[in-house]
Amino acid sequence: MTEKGLPEKNIVTNRKARRDYEILETREAGIALVGTEVKSLRAGRVNLTDSYASVENGEVILYNLHISQYEPSARENHEPTRPRQLLLHKREIRRLFGATAEKGFTLIPLRIYFKGPYVKVELATARGRRKFDKREAIAKKEADRAIERAHRRRLK
Numbered sequence: 530m531t532e533k534g535l536p537e538k539n540i541v542t543n544r545k546a547r548r549d550y551e552i553l554e555t556r557e558a559g560i561a562l563v564g565t566e567v568k569s570l571r572a573g574r575v576n577l578t579d580s581y582a583s584v585e586n587g588e589v590i591l592y593n594l595h596i597s598q599y600e601p602s603a604r605e606n607h608e609p610t611r612p613r614q615l616l617l618h619k620r621e622i623r624r625l626f627g628a629t630a631e632k633g634f635t636l637i638p639l640r641i642y643f644k645g646p647y648v649k650v651e652l653a654t655a656r657g658r659r660k661f662d663k664r665e666a667i668a669k670k671e672a673d674r675a676i677e678r679a680h681r682r683r684l685k
Contacts, residue, residue, distance in 0.1 A: 535645035540570050542640040543577045548663065550637060550655035554628070558650050559616030560591065560641075565599040565607050570648060572599075575641060582615060582636035582652060584626040589615040591638065591650065615650060628654045 546552070562570075569575065574597035582591045591613045598606045617625070628634055639651040658666070 536643075538643040540573060540641045540643065540648075541575050541577050543580075543638060545578060546637050546639055546653065546655070548666075549658060550635075550653070551658055552639070552653045552655050553634075554654045555639065556617075556621065556652055557644075558589065558621075558652050560648050560650050561614040561616060562596075562648060563607050565602045565605060566596045567648060568599045568602070569596050570641070570643075577638055577641060580638055582638065584622060584629060584636075587619070587622060589617055589622055589625060589636070589652075591615055594638070615652065625652075625654065633657065 576595040580591060580594040582589050584590075593610060594613060595610050596607070597609055625636060629636055633656050635655055635657065637653050637655050639653050641648065641650050643649070
């Protein structure tokens with residue numbers, strides 16, 4: 530449950546994003562969809578892997594989000610990888626534009642979920658990690674696990 534009392538249900542999570550990017554800030558955005566896309570999302574037929582967002586003409590557009598076609602609806606189906614508009618306030622869009630104007634920063638979706646009857650996207654401002662940064666993060670995570678294991682043994 531969220532602060533407004535609406536239940537949240539995860540649809541898909543971008544697990545590669547936290548490995549490949551350093552997440553600086555996250556925010557929630559709505560997404561403009563057609564009916565068959567919502568039905569496919571309810572069935573869990575979505576791929577978030579290579580998707581990203583950009584600010585263009587005062588709008589935030591989500592690219593490469595693959596929502597599979599809804600099989601029972603043959604004629605009125607949607608295009609699976611069409612660009613989709615994200616719904617944010619103007620001041621949030623201006624802030625995201627300023628953040629992505631700096632070199633090396635990008636907008637990536639971390640997860641898509643239902644919040645009550647609405648489909649939401651968790652959008653992150655992120656900086657790409659280089660290979661040595663990834664190794665450093667993995668080494669730090671392993672060291673933390675080892676410390677936690679040793680700490681648990683002492684408590685027994």
